[in-house]
Amino acid sequence: MKWDVIVIGAGVIGCTIARNISKYSLNTLVLEKSSDVCSGTSKGNSGIVHAGYAAEPGTFKAKFNTISNPLFDQVCKDLNVEFRRCGTFVVSTIDSGINQLEELRIRGEKNGIKTELILDKKKIKEMEPNLTDDANGVLYASTGGIVSPYGLTIALAENANMNGVEFRFNSEVENIEVKESSKKVMTKEGEFHTNYIINVAGVYADKISKMVGLDYFKITPRRGEYVLFDKETLKLNRPLFPLPTKKSKGILAAPTLHKHVFFGPNAVDLDDKADTSTTTEGIEEIIAGGLKLLPNINLRKIITNFAGLRAVSDTNDFIIEETKIKGFINVAGIQSPGLTASLGIADYVIDILRDSGLELLEKESFNPRRERPISLTNFPNEKKHEFIMKDQNYGNIVCRCEHVSEAEVIDAIKRPVGATTLDGIKFRTRCGMGRCQAGFCTARTVKILSKELDIPIEKVSKMGPGSELFVSKTKFKSVWEDKK
Ligand SMILES: Cc1cc2nc3c(=O)[nH]c(=O)nc-3n(C[C@H](O)[C@H](O)[C@H](O)COP(=O)(O)OP(=O)(O)OC[C@H]3O[C@@H](n4cnc5c(N)ncnc54)[C@H](O)[C@@H]3O)c2cc1C
Structure with missing residues (x-):
């Protein structure tokens, strides 16, 4: 199969671009080396939607900050992501x-x-x-505001996926071969063919660019x-x-x-x-x-x-352009205010694809809306009771600090682009983000992940292969089990 577009990197920029592309009749694949979306810079930042006074006038940073800031109200409404314009x-x-x-x-x-x-x-x-x-x-x-950077990125990915974009995780791009008729993207999990590559690999964007012989910037x-x-x-x-x-x-x-x-x-x-x-x-x-x-x-x-x-x-500005290799687009050096600028950058990338000759046919079926996951803690007691009557898993609290129930953890696993790791659960439900920092919930979350993903406990990890928590069982049968 040949993909119309391959996006390399599932941070906030890659996911915003993927969602924008999902408005069109195109086969799009996102390749991400980690086990989840938002595993790079997009999870470790200040979460501020900048007003736009700070960037040097005339730069891409200033341009996309200014364009993007007003777009946050509608996009966050569509994606059901909380955004507060607190100044x-x-x-x-x-x-x-x-x-x-x-x-x-x-x-x-x-x-x-x-x-x-x-x-x-x-x-x-x-x-x-x-x-x-x-x-x-x-x-x-x-006009400045605050948003949850991982909440936004996950919502963008879910919505892109609902609208047809495919995500492959644990798929590090190791090399790219450019031929006249197409490009071959190589990972350990397989090879993927496409005409268009969008390089949004964050701190590794210079490495990806070098793979096609373009060594003109350093990150x-x-x-x-x-x-x-x-x-x-x-x-x-x-x-x-x-x-x-x-x-x-x-x-x-x-x-x-x-x-x-x-x-x-x-x-x-x-x-x-x-x-x-x-x-x-x-x-x-x-x-x-x-x-x-x-x-x-x-x-x-x-x-x-x-x-x-x-x-x-090293240009100290965003690098967003189709390169001299037709169909290879660099979106690199996206430092602050990149989270803010993401929405405008993604619109600009669509213009680049159009100008490069990619046919962009709008899909009638595109749905910009994404339902918000139920978060029990936000509801009054009567409503919580209603949820528990419908599904008893809402009555089983997994994370005491943040009041997250088993039903919410299961939902996080089953949603589009669902969680497969402890961090995946954490960033989708807040399980483990409270005062005890996962002291109470880890064992419970591990069990749910093991059951829902149908994998042994030893395969459950914090953030993908290499970060597993358990090596093996110390006892084959516990004393407690014997007594039952
Ligand atoms: C300390 C700090 C504070 C910040 N504060 C703000 C702020 O308040 N407001 C604001 O607007 N901006 C802020 N920013 C900037 C913002 O966080 C970034 O601009 C934004 O997150 C960049 O997103 P990205 O998608 O480009 O990168 P990333 O989120 O890093 O995504 C890149 C992805 O590419 C993947 N990848 C890399 N190599 C490969 C490969 N070979 N194959 C497959 N996948 C690969 C990575 O695993 C990663 O998931 C801040 C940044 C930092 C560091």
Whole structure:
């Protein structure tokens, strides 16, 4: 079989592109080296839908940030993904900071973004009561917002899959052969033929481009570490940015949609494209940075830390183009604000495909809607009771911190592009994301995965082959089983 389009990489960019392509009568395949969607940078970021004042005017970053931000309301409505347009603050705590805020405001204007410089300390405190008393001014961008980056990516993939796009996981692209009539994409799981390849492999996009002999950019992984605080540690209405540095937007303090607060990220260039470890120095750096904005937060409430890798290209801008190899499209160097820019980038890639001569016939059957999975914790007790009466698995709580039931875990496995790992369950249901960080639910989730996927317990993994949790049974029959 020959595919019309092969997308390499199932991060937020690959999944947005896949969903856009699913509007047309095309056979599309997404190849992903990990065992699930959203296994790369798209799961380790700040989840902020940027207003668009920060990017250098005239760059792709500025263009696609500005185009994409207003699209979030409709897309998130269609996909049933929560999105909150809570606005963002850039906070000055030094006298010279006000000039910097004004420069950012002017930059925003150049990008077509309206922001407001607020110097009234009383008004600032009213808007953000827990912000440091040292704040002498803020730049308020009312169009900024927050979204769950994995929630969005999973929803995009589900919707693309419902509309016909096929996903293959554990399928690392190892080589690509370009012939005049077609392209052969090689993985250990098999070879795939196509005319069009879209390279959205994140920090590995330069490696994929080299496979077709195009060695014209380099991607450096720039790590950003985070600490996450327990739910309701402190009320925060919107993300707070410090004054930006040359390298990044600085270490911020921000809320998540699930009432957590996080500090981070820092910015450290690495050689290793897989190094998402966290470090003592890094954590100290981000805590010090976060405390400048929220000095009264209780550090004992930190429940976990994590890191993500920005894909920084040596052009320092997004690279989005059909290359000199017809039908080979690079979508590379998609660092921040890539999550925000994803929607506009995907529309642009459709234009590239059209301009390249791919016939795009709109499908009447395309359904932009995706039903939201039931999340028991969001319902009042009477409604919970109704669910349990219909399906007793709703009465079996698997994750106590986040109140996730067995029925929700089973649903996460059975949905389109369903979960096959513990992380897959975690990112779809929040099972394991609470205070105990999977101490209680792991054993229960493992059993459900084993049963529903019909695999032995020893094959259940955290995030795909190589991360299995169990080696073998220590007893063939437990004493308890004997007594029964
Ligand atoms: C610390 C940090 C904070 C950020 N904060 C924000 C923010 O607040 N707002 C915002 O807009 N943006 C933010 N970003 C940027 C945003 O996260 C990224 O732009 C976006 O996630 C990039 O998505 P992607 O799909 O290009 O990459 P990825 O999510 O990395 O996806 C690439 C995929 O390709 C797969 N792959 C790689 N090689 C192969 C291969 N050979 N074969 C098959 N598959 C392969 C990978 O496994 C991966 O799943 C942040 C980034 C970082 C690191």
